[in-house]
Amino acid sequence: MSDEVTTLKKTPLNQLEHELGGKMVDFGGWELPVQFSGILEEHAAVREHVGLFDVSHMGELTVKGPDALALLQRATCNDVSKLENGRAQYNGLLYPTAGFVDDILVYQNAADDFFVVVNASNSDKDFEWIADAAKGMDVEVRNVSADYAQLALQGPEAERLLQPMTDVDLAPMKYYRFGTGKVDGVPAIVSRTGYTGEDGFEVYVAPSEGPRIMRKLLDAGAKPCGLGARDTLRLEAKMALYGNDIDQTTTPLEADLGWIVKVEKGDFFGRDVLQREKAEGPRRKLAGFEMVDRGIGRHGYPIVDGSEEVGVVTSGTHSPTLKKAIGLAYLPLGKSAPGNEFMVLIRGKEVRARVVPTPFYKRSR
Amino acid sequence: MTPEDSRYAKSHEYINVEGEIGTIGITDYAQKELGDVVFVELPQVGTQLEAGDELGSIESVKAVSELFAPVGGEVVEINERLAEKPELINTDPYGDGWMVRVKVTDPSEVDELLMTGEEYDEYVETESH
Numbered sequence: 001m002s003d004e005v006t007t008l009k010k011t012p013l014n015q016l017e018h019e020l021g022g023k024m025v026d027f028g029g030w031e032l033p034v035q036f037s038g039i040l041e042e043h044a045a046v047r048e049h050v051g052l053f054d055v056s057h058m059g060e061l062t063v064k065g066p067d068a069l070a071l072l073q074r075a076t077c078n079d080v081s082k083l084e085n086g087r088a089q090y091n092g093l094l095y096p097t098a099g100f101v102d103d104i105l106v107y108q109n110a111a112d113d114f115f116v117v118v119n120a121s122n123s124d125k126d127f128e129w130i131a132d133a134a135k136g137m138d139v140e141v142r143n144v145s146a147d148y149a150q151l152a153l154q155g156p157e158a159e160r161l162l163q164p165m166t167d168v169d170l171a172p173m174k175y176y177r178f179g180t181g182k183v184d185g186v187p188a189i190v191s192r193t194g195y196t197g198e199d200g201f202e203v204y205v206a207p208s209e210g211p212r213i214m215r216k217l218l219d220a221g222a223k224p225c226g227l228g229a230r231d232t233l234r235l236e237a238k239m240a241l242y243g244n245d246i247d248q249t250t251t252p253l254e255a256d257l258g259w260i261v262k263v264e265k266g267d268f269f270g271r272d273v274l275q276r277e278k279a280e281g282p283r284r285k286l287a288g289f290e291m292v293d294r295g296i297g298r299h300g301y302p303i304v305d306g307s308e309e310v311g312v313v314t315s316g317t318h319s320p321t322l323k324k325a326i327g328l329a330y331l332p333l334g335k336s337a338p339g340n341e342f343m344v345l346i347r348g349k350e351v352r353a354r355v356v357p358t359p360f361y362k363r364s365r
Numbered sequence: 366m367t368p369e370d371s372r373y374a375k376s377h378e379y380i381n382v383e384g385e386i387g388t389i390g391i392t393d394y395a396q397k398e399l400g401d402v403v404f405v406e407l408p409q410v411g412t413q414l415e416a417g418d419e420l421g422s423i424e425s426v427k428a429v430s431e432l433f434a435p436v437g438g439e440v441v442e443i444n445e446r447l448a449e450k451p452e453l454i455n456t457d458p459y460g461d462g463w464m465v466r467v468k469v470t471d472p473s474e475v476d477e478l479l480m481t482g483e484e485y486d487e488y489v490e491t492e493s494h
Contacts, residue, residue: 038455039426040401228400228427294404296424318403318426347422347429 011056012149012207013214020224028121028243030057033226042229043320046196050155051225052217055195055202056210059123060148061116061130065139068112075133075269076106077252079262083108088176088191092252092260093118093126098270098277099248100255102126103240105193107178115189117150119242133269149210153217154200154225154233156363161220162201165213166190170201184213195230197237197361232317235326236361238288244299245286245314245328254282254330256358284311285336288358291325295351297344303329304345310335313344319360326360327353367392367486368459372479374435375488378420379459380467382475387438390463391423391454394489399425402454405432405447407465412440416478420465423454436474438467 008031017024022033032054035042045051063072072080077098078091085108093101102122107115118126127143134141153162159170168181168190178191189204205213218224231241240246246255253261253274263275291297296316303311316327335342338357343350367373371381377395380387396402407421414420414434421432444463447453453462469475480488 034427035400038401232426294406296403296429298429318424320426 009057011054012210013054013056013151016211016214017054017224020218022224022226025227027057027227030120032057033224035226035228036224039226039228039232040320042223042225043232045223046155046198046200046225046229046233047321048156050153050157050161050200050222051196051229052214052222053152053154053225053230054150054210054214055152056149056207057120058150059118059120059126059143059145060150060204061118061123061127062142062144063114063116063130063139064112064142065137066112067134067137067139068114071130071134071137071139071141072106072114072116073266073268075130076104077262077268077270077274078106078260079265080106080108080114081265085110086177086179088178088193090176090260092257093129094252094268094270095248096269096273097248098251098253098273100242100246100250100252101129101248103242103246107189107191109180122242147206148204149207149213151203151205151210151214151217152194152196152200153203153222154194154196154198155222156199157221158198158200161217161222162190162203165216165220175199184209184216186213195237195239196233197239197359198233198363231315232320235315235317235328236319236321236359238328238359240286240328241315250286250330251277251282253277254284254286256286281333283333284330285333286314286328287331287336287355288360289327289329289342289353290322290356290360291327291344292341292352292354295344295346295349296325297327297329297346297351297353302345303331304343304350311342321361326356329353331355367394367482369482371459372435372475372481373485373488374433374479376431376433376435378433378435380435380469380475380479381459382469382472385468385472386441387436387467387469387475388463389420389432389435389465389467390458391432392485393458395430396455396458396462399423399428399430400455401426402451404451405454405464407443407447408440410440410443414438414440414467416474432464434467435479436467437470439470440465441468442466
């Protein structure tokens with residue numbers, strides 16, 4: 001704990017979260033609820049019914065102009081030219097070392113107009129990195145993070161809850177598509193995206209409208225959910241968390257995100273490194289594991305082979321759906337295949353774990 | 366309010382002493398801070414402990430926390446029900462959610478080392494601000 005007094009940033013929904021009894025914590029400089037009624041209950045609500053998360057801390061950038069596509073192609077590893085209007089794409093913003101600046105979502109409004117959603121604590125860094133890469137190009141990059149409240153309505157009942165409140169037609173909207181229209185009478189972006197492995201939507205509205213819309217969704221039956229459940233849900237779905245599973249020292253191939261690496265698309269930051277890694281294989285790989293013996297391997301716990309440290313746990317928790325301890329770890333490539341067993345050092349004790357296929361949880365469609 | 370029939374450690378364990386046997390668990394405040402408990406690791410019966418020794422660990426969904434012996438003693442019983450129902454620590458921390466029973470070595474430690482319920486409430490109040 002630091003004695004330094006820092007002022008935490010607050011989302012537009014902060015006051016409402018206090019009123020709802022949210023247990024507030026410091027999350028990367030933001031005051032956000034870690035839970036309301038309890039992580040297990042909130043987790044189950046999202047898997048079985050519908051839960052609502054305040055994700056207003058996420059950052060948003062706009063990239064507009066004749067060179068918008070060229071800029072994003074250069075700064076990211078996925079192929080942005082494959083996007084169409086109304087589609088969103090998961091992507092990696094990379095350094096020339098192929099390490100992650102951030103993992104992002106790119107929404108295409110038009111061929112020269114993109115909306116980029118970035119991690120909260122990275123938004124200034126991402127903006128500077130993209131703006132720097134844009135030098136000499138005919139494109140305008142803006143950080144519009146302060147213009148939006150973002151709500152994530154997640155769970156099998158999300159569509160049923162949201163449709164009566166919006167003129168965006170949700171039923172035909174497929175996963176990773178979005179529409180613009182109105183939610184509760186005010187302009188909104190609605191995308192069929194999320195960070196839970198469940199069906200659901202993310203809704204972007206003006207900050208001043210956030211609390212009213214949140215209240216309406218809760219009144220309609222959504223359960224308020226915090227960061228705790230968000231973490232167990234995303235981990236079951238094996239979605240990477242920047243700062244835990246990926247960062248500037250990890251490449252998308254190491255992070256088992258080969259599906260977002262399109263080296264054939266043309267030049268981009270980190271392409272050389274990724275081409276070499278593709279040919280030779282990355283030296284380590286992010287693998288899913290479950291504990292064989294009792295214990296939970298958590299973020300930062302070493303993986304040992306005799307006296308040698310051979311890897312590290314990047315995320316670990318008790319899986320509420322599977323009712324066992326699961327996690328993600330970087331392992332040497334040769335030890336990362338399902339079935340391989342290894343030892344996690346948990347508070348000085350070696351505890352057995354086994355690589356398993358991922359995702360840990362996949363919803364039935 | 367925190368029950369007055371027990372004594373409390375700064376590390377948020379309680380001990381409820383009857384005769385020479387003390388029942389140890391974590392306080393209501395501690396279980397709320399931890400959130401949903403998913404399992405506990407407890408010592409074996411017969412383990413000799415001094416005040417402050419690690420007694421076990423409690424894993425909640427979001428974190429792990431260690432449990433310390435509020436006073437010295439020998440472990441005479443552990444709460445076997447917690448293996449199947451660790452959530453008892455959340456739902457009934459002072460009752461069915463007890464964790465360990467010890468034969469207290471030196472009963473004077475109970476008053477010397479630990480706080481009353483009222484003192485504990487004040488302690489929690491200052492700690493959480």
